[in-house]
Amino acid sequence: MTTADASEALPPRAIARRRLRLRAGPLLSLPLLLLLAVGFLAPLLAVLGFSFSEPRSFALLAHPTLENYETIFDPANTVYMSFLWSLWFAFLSVCILAVVSYPVAYGLAKLFGRWANLITLLMVFPLFISENVRLYGWVLFFIKNGVLDGGLRSLFGFGIGDLLFTPGIIVFGMVYTYLPFMLFPMTLGLSMVPQEAVEAAGDLGASRLQIFREVELPLSLPGIIIGALLTFVLSVGAIAESKVLGGQAVIVITHDIEIAFTYAQNWPLGAALAVLLMLVVGALVLTVLRHLDLDRILGRR
Amino acid sequence: MNVTRRDFLKTTAAGAAALSAPAILSGRAWAARDKELNILCWEGYNSADVLDPFRSAHDATVKAESLTNDPTMINRLRAGETNVWDLINVNNPWARKVMYPEGLIKPLDRATFEPYFDKMLPMFKPPYKWAMSDDGKELLGMCQRFGPYSFVVNTKKVSRKTAEDQGWDLWNDPANAGKYGILESDDWNVFDIFLIAGINPFVTHSDADFEKFDTTAKKVFKGAKVVGDIATMNQALISGEINFHMTGGTYSASPARFDGYPEIRGVTPLKSAIPGKGGVSWIEVTSTVANPQLSPLATQFLEYVQDPKVAHTVAFAEGTFNPVAQMANKKCFELFTKEELDAIQWDSLDEEMERSAEYDIVPDYDRALDLMTAAKREASGG
Numbered sequence: 001m002t003t004a005d006a007s008e009a010l011p012p013r014a015i016a017r018r019r020l021r022l023r024a025g026p027l028l029s030l031p032l033l034l035l036l037a038v039g040f041l042a043p044l045l046a047v048l049g050f051s052f053s054e055p056r057s058f059a060l061l062a063h064p065t066l067e068n069y070e071t072i073f074d075p076a077n078t079v080y081m082s083f084l085w086s087l088w089f090a091f092l093s094v095c096i097l098a099v100v101s102y103p104v105a106y107g108l109a110k111l112f113g114r115w116a117n118l119i120t121l122l123m124v125f126p127l128f129i130s131e132n133v134r135l136y137g138w139v140l141f142f143i144k145n146g147v148l149d150g151g152l153r154s155l156f157g158f159g160i161g162d163l164l165f166t167p168g169i170i171v172f173g174m175v176y177t178y179l180p181f182m183l184f185p186m187t188l189g190l191s192m193v194p195q196e197a198v199e200a201a202g203d204l205g206a207s208r209l210q211i212f213r214e215v216e217l218p219l220s221l222p223g224i225i226i227g228a229l230l231t232f233v234l235s236v237g238a239i240a241e242s243k244v245l246g247g248q249a250v251i252v253i254t255h256d257i258e259i260a261f262t263y264a265q266n267w268p269l270g271a272a273l274a275v276l277l278m279l280v281v282g283a284l285v286l287t288v289l290r291h292l293d294l295d296r297i298l299g300r301r
Numbered sequence: 302m303n304v305t306r307r308d309f310l311k312t313t314a315a316g317a318a319a320l321s322a323p324a325i326l327s328g329r330a331w332a333a334r335d336k337e338l339n340i341l342c343w344e345g346y347n348s349a350d351v352l353d354p355f356r357s358a359h360d361a362t363v364k365a366e367s368l369t370n371d372p373t374m375i376n377r378l379r380a381g382e383t384n385v386w387d388l389i390n391v392n393n394p395w396a397r398k399v400m401y402p403e404g405l406i407k408p409l410d411r412a413t414f415e416p417y418f419d420k421m422l423p424m425f426k427p428p429y430k431w432a433m434s435d436d437g438k439e440l441l442g443m444c445q446r447f448g449p450y451s452f453v454v455n456t457k458k459v460s461r462k463t464a465e466d467q468g469w470d471l472w473n474d475p476a477n478a479g480k481y482g483i484l485e486s487d488d489w490n491v492f493d494i495f496l497i498a499g500i501n502p503f504v505t506h507s508d509a510d511f512e513k514f515d516t517t518a519k520k521v522f523k524g525a526k527v528v529g530d531i532a533t534m535n536q537a538l539i540s541g542e543i544n545f546h547m548t549g550g551t552y553s554a555s556p557a558r559f560d561g562y563p564e565i566r567g568v569t570p571l572k573s574a575i576p577g578k579g580g581v582s583w584i585e586v587t588s589t590v591a592n593p594q595l596s597p598l599a600t601q602f603l604e605y606v607q608d609p610k611v612a613h614t615v616a617f618a619e620g621t622f623n624p625v626a627q628m629a630n631k632k633c634f635e636l637f638t639k640e641e642l643d644a645i646q647w648d649s650l651d652e653e654m655e656r657s658a659e660y661d662i663v664p665d666y667d668r669a670l671d672l673m674t675a676a677k678r679e680a681s682g683g
Contacts (some may be wrong), residue, residue, distance in 0.1 A: 056667065058379045078678050085681060139533065144542045164542070165527045167682055247527030247537075248485065250681040256674070262373045263487035264670050 050271035068272035082253040090235035093174040094228050097182040105183055109190035123180050131177055135244040165247030173241030178234050182227040189223015225292055229285055236281055253277055338598040340365040341374050342390035348618035355605050361598055371395055378405040383591050387599040390587040393431035394662045396441040401434055406588040408439035415440060417607050421626035431584055442588035443603045445615060446623040449569045449653035450550035451580030456564045458544035468570025472497045478524035482534050482546035489548040491669045492581050494518045501574045503661040514669055518676035538565050551645050555622035559644035567646060569653040582657035609633035624650055
């Protein structure tokens, strides 16, 4: 029976009810759509518009130009270095986070039992405190004659040397800050690996390493990828780590954008940099998402 | 899901109410601004110690947002926030050279406010240049906090005399690479890189000047141990990570000094490329915004902070500690303890202000900032 046939067979009141039901979805989503249009889309469009405005002007698209993009792509401009640093830091952070988080996520999903909730709480707890405050806490910990260096000197007679204000400490800061964003999707991914599949692999003679490589890792991969995407996007947009812990030892792209919007009073250039960053990150994320089945991750299948 | 007409109407009504609430509130705000005051300022004026007595006295809602650089605040007005703010508190050149010509601020009534300048320290004698419009006719703002702002040293590592004598050449000495920091304050850093390069920042520059500026910026940022905010600089000075830092003065050193580290000291060099001056100073000017519905409390607040007790509170509000123009008034000066005077380097304030050129706008600032930003980038990674 076709849909048309079904409609013809229904009494008029039922048809009206059905039509109202069909319209209810779009109608109810209208306030949210409006909110998204005003709060999400409009600022993005403003940024896009500014990126085509005259350099150092404050009028949106008064004289549209490509000059900002030309400035960025000028071979003499070194802003590409900031892009590369940001992408490199984000890549390193994601790799380290994946290695660090996997064992903890495995424990949370499979081993810790009733302790899992407490450990989850401990992992979430730092998120209640401002990121900057936590990073300044690390400065006091790592600074010369600080908690670590001073403690080691008084106890063992040697210090730690120059740890703070280096590129390495920036990556440490990113790993520390974004750990929960990798850990929890990963835990979710691992908790979706059926115990029966692991047991079956064991019964069929697979070694522990084979079970990990051929059962657990592939089945938990969606969680790992979601965690990796989340932490990559957050790390690429990070600024506090390089400013507070890194002492600006490296200028990341978000810092360049900030300088353009503040001291340089060059909103159009800042907007063009922001648009390019969104494009780069968006392209990377979309490429990964094309190979990812969200329904499966959310357990609908 | 079955949605009845009644349910639908209820939902949309609630949604519409939620969406229109800000509009309704702002409409109310437009109607009555006599109990509302919004201040865009450097930190200190947003302190509860300063604002609470004013709030109680006027039964008013006073909001103050603090930012730590002038261009951002001015951009907020340019972006259309003249409708939001009543007062803006920035450094000296912006009112007369930028905000008034661009129609972002309104002049004050000279008859009411100029007499206050008579009671300030001698340097503010009316008509005080930075509070006046270019043509000298309009009073554009009120003055309060000020201070010398060149660089800061740990006198246990570099004596005050050495710092004053050697001055900006501290950064030209290769032996100092890795021993200094740079305060994150890009507009001031532009001045200071020019001064290290032996060039007056406040004149129009030649290509040769910019070449020298570029080389100097690369060298200075390459040799910096850390670039950061005031807290980071003070922490790095106290811990021994650095011996001195570029851009700084009473404003940045006073919290460390007040905390028991008198060896942290703002220094104004004896000489520099600015004729007759060794460093740079700042003076805040607070102006009424060109708000179409300016709160009547704006001018009342400007008078309120002239009170000796309030002026002392402003000087020692949270964050940083600074001298205030009202210290000329005995009633105000007597409120400062010896520790407070030490923190703001009262002993050398006069001579340092005398030796400092007043903060001004660099005519070709954009080009210099671009070169400096590129130099910072090039120094990335050590």
